[in-house]
Amino acid sequence: MKKKLIAGNWKMNGSLSANKTLVDALLAGSRNAQCLVAVCVPAPYLAQVQQLVDGSVIALGGQDVSQHDLGAFTGEFSAAMLKDFGVRYCLVGHSERRQYHGETDQVVAAKAQRALAAGITPVVCVGETLAEREAGHTEEVVKRQLAAVIHANGHCISEIVVAYEPVWAIGTGKTASVEQAQQVHAVLRGQLRAATAQADRVHILYGGSMNAGNAAQLLAQPDIDGGLVGGAALKPADFLAIIAAAQ
Numbered sequence: 001m002k003k004k005l006i007a008g009n010w011k012m013n014g015s016l017s018a019n020k021t022l023v024d025a026l027l028a029g030s031r032n033a034q035c036l037v038a039v040c041v042p043a044p045y046l047a048q049v050q051q052l053v054d055g056s057v058i059a060l061g062g063q064d065v066s067q068h069d070l071g072a073f074t075g076e077f078s079a080a081m082l083k084d085f086g087v088r089y090c091l092v093g094h095s096e097r098r099q100y101h102g103e104t105d106q107v108v109a110a111k112a113q114r115a116l117a118a119g120i121t122p123v124v125c126v127g128e129t130l131a132e133r134e135a136g137h138t139e140e141v142v143k144r145q146l147a148a149v150i151h152a153n154g155h156c157i158s159e160i161v162v163a164y165e166p167v168w169a170i171g172t173g174k175t176a177s178v179e180q181a182q183q184v185h186a187v188l189r190g191q192l193r194a195a196t197a198q199a200d201r202v203h204i205l206y207g208g209s210m211n212a213g214n215a216a217q218l219l220a221q222p223d224i225d226g227g228l229v230g231g232a233a234l235k236p237a238d239f240l241a242i243i244a245a246a247q
C-alpha cells in the first residue's frame with residue numbers, strides 16, 4: 001500500500017520567525033513519520049523553508065505556479081523558479097485561486113502541465129461550492145475540473161496528486177462526513193482509472209477543516225490517501241497529530 005501524504009497549506013500566513021518556530025517543531029515531531037509530509041509555503045519564504053527542511057522528511061511545496069514558461073508576466077513565478085528552490089509539490093487550482101483570481105479549468109490544466117514539465121508534482125485542487133452541492137452538481141463539477149487536467153496531461157496523469165476540497169468545508173469548521181468525502185474520492189478514482197492503468201498510484205487528498213480529531217476517520221477511507229490541511233497546519237501539535245493519524 002502506498003504511504004499517505006499529509007500536506008500543509010500555510011496560505012498567506014507566516015513570517016521569518018514564525019516559520020522557523022513552526023518548522024523546528026514539525027522537524028522535532030515528525031522524524032519517525034510513516035507518511036509523506038509536505039508544507040506549501042508562501043513564495044517569499046521558499047528559500048528560508050528550503051534550508052530549514054533540507055535533509056528532513058518534510059518536502060517543500062509551493063501554493064501556485066504560472067501557466068507561462070517565462071517572460072513579461074509581472075508578479076508571476078515559473079515552475080523552473082520553484083524547482084530552483086527544491087520545490088517537490090505545487091498546489092494548482094486551489095478554490096481560493098479559482099474564486100479570487102478567476103482561474104479557469106483551462107488555466108489550472110496549463111499550470112499542472114508547467115509543473116509536470118519541470119519535475120514538480122502538481123496538487124490539483126477540485127471541489128464544489130455549497131450551492132453546487134445543494135443543487136446536486138457535486139460529481140459533475142469535480143469531474144469537469146479534473147477532466148480539464150486529464151485532457152491536457154493525459155500521458156503523465158499518474159504523476160499528479162488530486163485534492164478534493166469541498167469549498168463549503170474550507171476554513172469553516174464544517175467537514176464533509178467520511179461518507180460524503182469517500183463517495184467523491186471514489187468518483188475521482190474512477191475517472192483516473194478511465195485515464196490510466198496506474199490510477200491506484202495517485203494520491204487523492206481530502207481537504208477542508210481536517211484536524212486532529214477527524215483525521216483518523218477520514219484517512220481510514222479506502223480512497224482517501226492523505227490530507228491537504230489549512231488552519232491546523234499552522235499549529236504544530238495539530239499538524240503532528242494528523243501526521244500521526246496517517247501512519
Ligand code: 13P
Binds near residue numbers: 009170171228
Ligand atoms: P482548512 O483546513 O483551514 O479548512 O483549509 C483547507 C484548505 O483549503 C487547504 O488547502
